[in-house]
Amino acid sequence: MRHPTEGVLRRLVDEPAGVSDADRQHVADCPVCLAGLAAVRADAAAVGAALRSDDAVHPDPAAAWQRLSSALPARAATPAPAPARRRGGWLHRPAAAVLASVVVLSGAGVAAANDWLPIFRTEQVAPLEVSTADLVALPDLTAYGDVELTGDDGPHAVPDAATARAESGLDVPEVSALPEGVEGEPTYQVVGELSGVFTFSAAEAAEAAAATGEPLPPVPPGLDGSRVRLTAGPGVAAVWSQASGMPTLVVGRAVAPSASSSGVPFETVRDFLLSLPGLPDDVAAQLRTFTADGSTLPIPVPSDLVETSQSEVDGLPATVLESRDQALAAVVWVDDGVVTLVGGALGADEVLGVAGDLG
Amino acid sequence: MELVRSARPEAVLALPGAAHRGATGRVGGTDGGAVPRAASGPVRADLGEVFRAEYPRVVGVAARVLGSRDSAEDVAQDVFLSFARSSVPAGEARGWLSVAAAHTALNLLRSGRRRASREETAAAADDVVAPDVADAVVTLEERRRVRAALARLPRKQAVALVLRHSGMGYADVAAALDLSPGSVGTTVRRAESALRKELDHHASSD
Structure with a gap:
């Protein structure tokens, strides 16, 4: 051969x-x-x-997408006063990211296991106004115990509204008349239920407090080892985008979040967390207004980027969020345990118009 | 509130464009990147999806050619800008992007407009202080030579070589370059043989 x-x-x-x-x-x-x-x-x-390249090529897709997007034609004339780069977490992001987070957040709370005492159910949305700096100063819960996330497989696209409904059990709101500048067919996204469990550790909390140079407040009896679970989802969203992929209108709906605790009452956990060193007094005071019957959904809103105001959608109280440069706006409201958000590169009047006409 | 945050809310809706719209891009900059500002025209709807899936691969292909992440990311910008206005079927996007990245990077290499890579800059700095830099210098010199030789190879050989060394399978390389699967090995082998000769020639003449 x-x-x-x-x-x-x-x-x-x-x-x-x-x-x-x-x-x-x-x-x-x-x-x-x-x-x-x-x-x-x-x-x-x-x-x-x-x-081979020795630095093994760790590209930064987020920065690269940003660069690419700015080279493609964009409808919006005025860019948001955004931080130039994503840094470490969503706290630094501009309004659109916050609005997006609201949609997700609103995914929500089902399935409290038998040994979990339901302590929190969203019936109303109340924005929490703090500055970005304050938010950054909030203690990271991972310093005070274990945070475990489950079901966090992220959102995925589905081909149509019917599939979105089938996967989430939620009707995707129908938009009867699109605002000017929003065109074409939406893409649909579905997110499943997300669940996060925080297990408090007195030892870790003491270490964290020591690191700040301040003493740990007295730990209430029974708190060590107690757990708080927040459940969110499922949720659906219809997203209209420019050809460049930049969203112009997002209509999202999700089962509202719920929280439950084992061991000690939620108020005990909440109040203790609020007393931790590093939490600004005014923020703590606002947080305390969130009641154990869970009538409010705290939406962290960077007040240097976003203005909030109250309005109504179909007779229900609603919160309007507007970026200070007026490039973005959103309205959020809760109806019977389901949170709906309408937001986009639009004015407040436009998002309220869309919200009022949802099918 | 922290609990709410721990649910990683931003995971739900990726709004990359909106989240980054305020940032300043370096597109069209004067730093040697071959990235033209995009002309007007329709942008394909699946751009974001393809970008997320393929960006690291595209950078990887260009980095094989250029040896520098910064230059490779410039090339990737160029490639995705072209892709954004193309009507390449989604199923062929990966091959198209990889081939485009290889060609663009090879063009840049040939034109000599490539930025000095951080790697080389750092290595040069090390040369000054490191007592035993001989090995590092040889390696660096080899890389410089191999890239110079790469720029002189027949284009199809160079692209096939780069795609293969970026992890693309023989069948995918064949499809992307319109070669028969059997000839990919031959093409890659010729390229490697030529580059190896280049390395050995310089090594023996030093």
Whole structure:
């Protein structure tokens, strides 16, 4: 049998399954081909090493998308006064990210297990006005215990409203008349139920407090090891976008979040968390107004970027959020345990108009 | 509130455009990136989806050619801007983007407009202080030579080589370059043989 070509030997180096059995058998039994294979392998390795980049290429897709988006035509004339780069968390993001988070947040609370005492159910949306700096100063809960997330498989696109309904059990709101500048067909996204469990650890809390140089407030009896679970979802969203992929209108609906605790009453956990060092007094005071019967959904809103006001949608109290440059607006309201959001690169009048006409 | 935050709310709706709209891009900058500002025209609807799926791969292909992440990211911008206005079927996007990244990077390499990579800059800085830099210098020199030789290879060989070394399978390389699967090995082998000769030639003449 003739010897296989160098091309076959080359493939044998890194994709042997693509080489025929006959050729493989030949090479295995042929000293000439084995020597050739060794040479081919050595050349491949040497060239591969020379082409490799030592910094192993860790690209930054978020920054790259931002750069790409700014090179593509955009409808919105006025850019939001956004931080230039995503830094570490959503707290630094501009209004649109906050609005998006509201939709998600609003995914919601089902399935409290039997040993969980339902303590929180959203019936009303109340924006919490704090500055970005204050939010950043809030203690990270991971310093005070374990935070475990489940069901966090993120949103996924579905082909149509019917599929979105089937997967979430929620009707996707129908928009009868699109505002000016919003065109085309929406894409649909569904997110399943998300659940987060925080297990309080007195030892970790003491360490965290020591790190701030302040003493840990007395830990209420029974709090150590107690758990609080927040459940959110499912949710659906219809998203209209520009050709560049930038959303112009988002209509989302989700089962409102609920929280439940084991061990001690929710108020005890909440009040203790509020007393932790590092929490600004005024923020703590606002948080205390959130009642255990859960009539409010705290939406953290960076007050330096977003203005909030109260309005009504179909007779229900609603919260309007507007970015200070008026490039973005959203309205959020809760009806019978379901949160709905309408937001986009629109004015407050426009989002209220869409909200009022939802089918 | 922290609990609410712990539910990672931003996961639900990725609004990349909106979240980043205020930032300043470097597109069309003067730093050597071959990124033209996009002309007007329709932008394909699946751009965001394809971008998320393929961006790291595209950067990886360009980095094989250029040896620099910064330059590779410039190339990726260029490639996705072209893709944004193309009507390439979604199923062929990966191959198209990879080939485009290889060509664009090779063009940049040939034109010599590539930025000095951080890697090289850092290595040069190290040369000054490191007592035993001989090995590092040889490696760096080898890389420079191999890239110079890459720019001189027949284009199809160079692209096939880069795609293969970026992890693309033989069948995918064949489809992307309109080669028969059997000839991919031959093409890649020729390229490697030529580059290896280049390395050995310089090594023996030093």
